[in-house]
Amino acid sequence: MSEIKVELTRRAALLGAGGALAGASLAGSGAALAAAEPQGALPAAAARYAVGGFEVTTLHDGVVALQDPQKTFAMNVDADTFSAANAENFLPDDGFQISFTPTLVNTGTELVLFDTGNGEGARPGRGTMRAALENAGYSPEQVDVVVLTHMHPDHIGGLMEGGAPTFANARYVTGQKEYDFWAAMDPEANGVTKLLAKNVKPLAEKTSFLADGGSVAGGITAMAANGHTPGHMIYMIESDGKQLVLAADTANHYVWSLAHPEWEVRFDMDKAAAAATRKSVFGMLASDKIPFVGYHMPFPAVGYVETRGDGFHYVPASYQLQL
Incomplete structure (x- = not known):
């Protein structure tokens, strides 16, 4: 053991000496490696996963930073309780970020898009879904089916561009x-009603309307998940014995909505029903170990949940679903 320590020490000394010489050389030459030009925004992100024979691609529609999180989340708990939960999860008390993630499912016979994001020209930080779609290798013209989980503007904003679909x-x-x-x-x-009239109603003749258990396409089934809105729907994706749930806005934050499903969210229209839906849906996912896509989870927005205490713990997917 002593010989190993000596060898490591000598190696470290040699590396340190080499680094010092390299640093002196650079300093002497006047080169400044950190002086490269800023590169600007990165291309809109996309991430791809396998669910049986289906190819699932999550598309980043941007992220927005907001202040005063308790005006939106944890509205029914006191500030000290909220702050303690934040401290346990390395979260600030005074701000938060929220992502937007439409999802594309290639079944092999149809290309199905779930939700359309905020739309081109949306407020700063949002509206990159079309670019993400193209970076993923697809054009809008290739999309065969568009599924709307509910009618909030960040889900229907991308339906129209310049007055055309x-x-x-x-x-x-x-x-x-x-x-x-x-x-x-x-x-x-x-x-909501203003954007519905502009973006959704003109497409009504091309729209099919589902109830709980309805089929979008082979292997894609609607599941009622009311509370966030009166008819909020999620979707079970199944192929070759594998499953994934598109959970839409069932949970709007990876800690506050999952670890504490009873904490009220401003955007949930029926707060009691939304809490019951969170417990039911994520209880099923935890029990059956089914991965899910959450529209507002941190991008790439794919993960698992495990039961923890009276709530759930979010476990981001790593390589489990990689192609």
Whole structure:
């Protein structure tokens, strides 16, 4: 053991001496390696996974940084409880980031897009889904089916570009209950109804409306997950004995919504139903060890959950689903 220590010490000394000489040489030459030009934004990100014979690609539609998280999450707990949970998970009390992740499923016979992001020209930090799609090797014209999990603007914003459908050759699928709820309202009632009138209603003739258990395509089945919105839907993806759930907005944060499923979220329209849905859906995923895509999970937004205490713990996928 002493010989090994001596060898390592000598090696370290030689490396240290070499590094010092290299540093002196660079300093003498006046070269500054850190003076490279800024490269700007990276290409819009995409990540690809295998689920049986299906190819699943998550598409980054950007990220936004916001302040005052307790105005959105954990609305029904006191500040000290919230702060303690943050300290346990290395999270700040005064700000947070949220990602947006549409998902593409190539079944081999159809290319199915789940949600369309914020749309081109959205507010800063958002609206990169089309670029991510193209970086993943596809064009909007290749999309055969567009599925809308619910009608919030960050899910339907990318349906139209310049007044024309972004996905010109696609058919559309959404939940009947979800569409009927928003479509019955005054189009000027709020931001959702305004965008619905602009982006969704013009496509109604090309849209199929599903209920719980309805089929989008072979191996893709709708599952009711109400609470976030009245007709919020998630989807089970199944191929060759493998499964993955597109969980949409069932959970909006990887800690606050999973570790504490009863913590209220401002965007959940029926907060009690949303909490019950989180417990039910993630209880199933934990029990059956099924991976999921969460629309607002940290990109690439694919992971697992395990039961922990009264809630769940998020485990990001690593190589389990790699192609």
